[in-house]
Amino acid sequence: MCFSICFKHKYMEAINSPLSNSRLSTEPVITVHQVNHYFGKGALRKQALFDINLEIYSGEIVIMTGPSGSGKTTLLTLLGGLRSAQEGSLKILGQEMSGASKPQLTKVRRQIGYIFQAHNLMSFLTAKQNVRMSLELHDEMLNQDMNAKATAILEQVGLGNHTNYYPENLSGGQKQRVAIARALVSHPKIVLADEPTAALDKKSGRDVVEIMQRLAKEQGCTILLVTHDNRILDIADRLVYMEDGRLIEDDATKVLQSS
Ligand SMILES: Nc1ncnc2c1ncn2[C@@H]1O[C@H](COP(=O)(O)OP(=O)(O)OP(=O)(O)O)[C@@H](O)[C@H]1O
Numbered sequence: 692m693c694f695s696i697c698f699k700h701k702y703m704e705a706i707n708s709p710l711s712n713s714r715l716s717t718e719p720v721i722t723v724h725q726v727n728h729y730f731g732k733g734a735l736r737k738q739a740l741f742d743i744n745l746e747i748y749s750g751e752i753v754i755m756t757g758p759s760g761s762g763k764t765t766l767l768t769l770l771g772g773l774r775s776a777q778e779g780s781l782k783i784l785g786q787e788m789s790g791a792s793k794p795q796l797t798k799v800r801r802q803i804g805y806i807f808q809a810h811n812l813m814s815f816l817t818a819k820q821n822v823r824m825s826l827e828l829h830d831e832m833l834n835q836d837m838n839a840k841a842t843a844i845l846e847q848v849g850l851g852n853h854t855n856y857y858p859e860n861l862s863g864g865q866k867q868r869v870a871i872a873r874a875l876v877s878h879p880k881i882v883l884a885d886e887p888t889a890a891l892d893k894k895s896g897r898d899v900v901e902i903m904q905r906l907a908k909e910q911g912c913t914i915l916l917v918t919h920d921n922r923i924l925d926i927a928d929r930l931v932y933m934e935d936g937r938l939i940e941d942d943a944t945k946v947l948q949s950s
Pocket residue numbers: 730731739757758759760761762763764765766
């Protein structure tokens with residue numbers, strides 16, 4: 692009940708936000724058409740996603756919300772190429788993911804930044820080394836000054852004085868900011884974030900999503916963020932809601948298109 696009321700309240704804030712007018716291009720960067728997904732085999736086979744259709748455009752910040760077990764993470768991992776599509780069509784940055792070869796999947800994954808609830812930083816690397824590691828995956832970066840790039844983005848997330856700190860000496864919010872810097876340093880076209888504020892207190896959670904929002908808008912990158920945290924819904928350009936494996940697209944799309 693509370694979830695529903697709070698959601699509606701935040702939803703209205705989101706569609707009335709000035710950010711709702713942010714750039715929307717006509718070409719979707721993500722197109723999902725009639726996607727179904729199943730877990731398990733034989734008698735244990737269970738359908739987790741039903742007839743999912745979704746289009747996300749360049750530069751949009753889309754927040755996906757919904758009850759636990761509704762299929763949000765399953766859909767997010769499919770969109771990130773972290774799971775193979777079983778039924779339906781899933782196009783990411785023009786590449787059909789269903790039936791794609793390993794090199795094609797790798798190419799798409801390199802254009803996506805991932806941020807998870809657990810920051811997944813390497814404990815034996817400093818903040819700067821963690822960020823740099825993500826650049827090292829990109830051949831075109833190898834002849835560039837990766838240390839300078841890593842330092843610059845850490846400054847942008849407010850960690851200029853912590854570049855040589857190891858994760859164990861950073862707070863939860865600081866670690867998540869390093870994870871954001873790591874996800875965005877290579878200027879990905881898409882960032883997928885799964886519960887990025889779940890382990891953070893109210894202020895740190897807010898700081899983290901505002902940093903994501905600012906960097907994404909500066910870089911023109913698309914964000915799809917899954918959350919239960921209704922305190923951050925107002926950063927979205929559009930909200931979508933999952934229930935029982937089905938995606939309910941809100942009318943915010945129509946509001947945005949007519950604005
Ligand atoms: N690896 C798996 N094997 C079997 N069933 C799974 C697996 N992963 C997810 N499921 C099931 O698929 C459904 C959707 O799960 P999913 O994790 O995508 O939901 P969610 O909306 O992200 O939940 P939460 O908000 O709790 O993270 C649930 O019924 C879940 O039990």
